Amino acid sequence: MTLTGKRRRPAPLVAALAVTALAVGTLAATAGPTLAATGTHPADTTQLLGNASFESGLSGWNCAASDQAVTSPVADGSHALSGTPTASDTAQCAQTVSVRPNSSYTLTARVQGSYVYLGATGTGGTDPSTWTSSAGWTTLSTSFTTGASTTSVSVWVHGWYGEGTFGADDVALTGPAGAGGTPTGPTSPTGPTSPVTPADGGFTHPVYLMPLDNSPQSVSDIVSGSGEKQFLLSFVLDSGNCTPAWDGDSTQTVASDTTVLADIQAIRAAGGDAGVSFGGYNGTELGATCGSSAALAAAYQQVVTKYGLTHVDLDWEGDDLDANMALRWGAIKILEQDNPGLTVSLTIPMTTVGLPDTGKDEISQAIADGARIDVVNIMDFDFGLTSGTETAAAETVADDVNTQLQSLYGWDSATAWAHTSIQLMNGHTDQPSELFTQDTFNALLAYAQGKHAAALSYWDVNRDRACDPSVPHNWADGACSSVTQDPWDFTKIITQYNG
Template sequence: MTRRGLGTLLATALAAAGLTAAVGSPARAADADLVRNGGFENGLSPWSCTSDSGTVVTSPAHSGTGALKATPAGSDSAQCSQTVSVRPNSSYTLGAWVQGSYVYLGASGTGTTDVSTWTPSASDWQQLTTSFTTGPNTTSVTVWTHGWYGQPAYLADDITLTGPGGGDPGDPAPGAPGGLTAGSVTPSSVALSWSASTGATGYNVYQDGSKVQSVSGTSATVTGLAPSTAYRFEVTAVNASGESARSTAVTATTSAGSGGDPSVPKHAVTGYWQNFNNGATVQKISDVQSQYDIIAVAFADATGTPGAVDFTLDPALNYSEAAFKADIAAKQAAGKSVIISIGGEKGTVSVNDSASATNFANSVYALMQKYGFNGVDIDLENGLNPTYMTQALRALSAKAGSKLVITMAPQTIDMQSTSAGYFRTALNVKDILTVVNMQYYNSGAMNGCDGKVYAQGTVDFLTALACIQLEGGLAPSQVGLGLPASTRGAGSGYVAPSVVNDALDCLATGTRCGSFKPSKTYPGIRGAMTWSTNWDATAGNAWSNAVGAHVHAMP
């Protein structure tokens, strides 16, 4: 969202998301290479590739006689990974030689900030490197490489992780755990237990092929899940010498739940209300059109305390605090939700550690108490830390209760990959998340879930990019289409309301699609969002009259 209708630059967004292609300096000679079979000279083991997408080929190889070849298919990005023992509070350099289009390299579970790097196109072998420091309790990390949806097979070879070794390599790696069982379930969690493995010092839990937890005992509870959803779990055992093969998988389905404030309609329209005058129609909350189910007040401001925010009505609006509060209460009595938005184009709220996460939660809750807001919208266009924003939102949820409304408005680049910070945050809190209204504007052409590039301002752009979120783990009820209300509302990306409605029908029913048609339908798609209710009013309410009526008529 923007205060002046101008998006941030794509290059800035790329840097904020940590998606920068780079070639780093060589590792120190004294460091050990901790990756096992990084040259793929001994087959694929101990690498694990999603959907059996990986194989070892003899040519082309960067060195030796083997290289990894992995082929993305459908919504699978062909991620291949292994878990490596490391030492706490230590520095590591990750490197690989790759070939192909949109090839990624990264490390997760670092205990600090997970890292990734990528190349959009490597017609010949190209080196990728990145580095990280482990946290105070980190004893293992997962290194991975993957391609991109709809792209051809990629190649990787000579993958290395250099730094202090995690233990005595003479100890044998443990065997795979047995007896994995799913126990109690809730709308957002599944309890797991398994038998101990001889020689294991810990265990890794995998959800749908991706590592989600490391624990020291023989049980774990996986949280952050969506209601009424089936998940596949596996467990491995680890020690200083490495990680075992994965256990036999079990499948568990979470119980039904509301997934956010139950008062938000099944199909909803979100609109941003401007607490400033930039040439659009000046409104009071009472003036906001009745088609809007969620009204996001833009914006709260950062304070001098890290992570904390505050809100003050713009004096230019001639709007008393008492009238503002009364108007919020009246909208709520009419079944609407009014939330406070954090960020915008010029917002600089930083939540980068536990203290700032606590400050964020406390200050947002204080605004909810003061003004009666139903929740919070995260519209940070300069990047966010998924670890600590997750911590902040969960702390806020604990204070506010089950009716808390949480929305997000990431830019398109922030939702291109599940490894990006915004996407990871959304997945981390999806059990309490209401909707992600990605901004389908001010971005230019972007990749869809089929790997093809689609031009901004088309039905295909809306549907193929929404597909990434829908196939990346968000529930249909947590996906909305964010568009400008008029040509003056944003620098680019405006489409006629009829295009928004076509995209919603394509996603929900498979009708009125462009050249891209999803492989399945998503009848629970939440709806749409616009910047802003003020620009909508300036244009005679054309957007809310057309899109709002269409959304509310969806079955």
């Protein structure tokens, strides 16, 4: 994130004004191991949900006030679920069932409507979800493996804020029955105050890593030394003629890359995942040179396809802030349509009072163009510390963003937090007035945990080591923290975050 580290930062931004509406989605499905992989046999598989086709109304389900069982339209039988989300409620319907630890399950449903989501929480691992938009009935499916101590999970289906009525039918959770043998029934409250699933629930603490710059550590060393298995690899830029390349280097094009691909394969082999960040403070972002939304979407798609991505981060900074927005969001809309499981985060530099005008404009344009933003990733540093402590200042900025999102979109606080990622910077930042120590990180970990933010992240792993005192270093060096530390101190703290 540093200027010396080919990421950042301009001078502190001026105070921001009101924010405009934000469209968000939820995390794409994460497939679990096969039945054979966990020793679960097909003979153990059964449908675990009660009243799965809503033939007995909403009995056995915990649903929002607007949900109802209707006789038309239906996918099968005589009834189906119909939900109508509002500006502050997704019209979720959920059911809690008994399951077995260390076992594989498949969740399916027939759905119709705009932005219909299906998923499960409390699985003890990566909670899965998937979504679609369809005028007619279509099947959604995802799977997961329960944790070693998991004995129940909550499965749910819902629409999206203000996106119109949706339908669901034939919901099925198949796998080995738990000790209870039958559904345990609803356990959570209904309506807008229901627990909110984070927008990127399976990617709760991705740390940034520059895999080809700033003396990167090996992925195997990071994983073994810190336990971190979630990464945002940075940055893909334009090396000329709308050609995606790492750091914008024509010798490191995505098309010819083998090094980063091997890193991603190693991360996944360790049980983790990686996303890719486009942009940064330096270099030429693809949206500045690709001449159309279609061309930009094709460039982004090349990266998504190359690495099999389900997470992308849009880090538009410097001259790219609030620039070519119609072209950029037109491209993201195409990308989302072509990759329905893709999660998109928008990274925005902060002011002392939250979102800058440029960030608000970006969100407003996304809404106008029908592009979905799943997570707003706030760069909670480099705004300059004018008084108080670094911890208090970072909390105030994040609180301001939360209040802004509530007022602009009609959300309650929990919903706004569920779509906000807090990004920190370890050690010296680009602003000499700022310093993030291990104690600062620990305090902000507790803060984010209490808010149930979508994610807690930081820039960056390359800097998670002490500087060599015998060698001159920049104030915010790209390859070390400039503070006293042991290797992986900051990453170990971030990795503890679980939402």
